[in-house]
Amino acid sequence: MVVEHICGFKKEIYCRECGTELIQNSHDRLFCQKCGRHPTILCPNCGRLW
């Protein structure tokens, strides 16, 4: 799943723990369905928290 940051940057992002593609929840936060984590990731485009 391609996730989109608030700055418009779009990319597929994978969980560092298990390698599963992250999804975006209703609050635009990244979420791993497999481990149930909300990984803290900085957007490579704008450097803000995803």
Ligand SMILES: [Zn+2]
């Ligand atoms: Zn995971």
Ligand SMILES: [Zn+2]
């Ligand atoms: Zn961004």
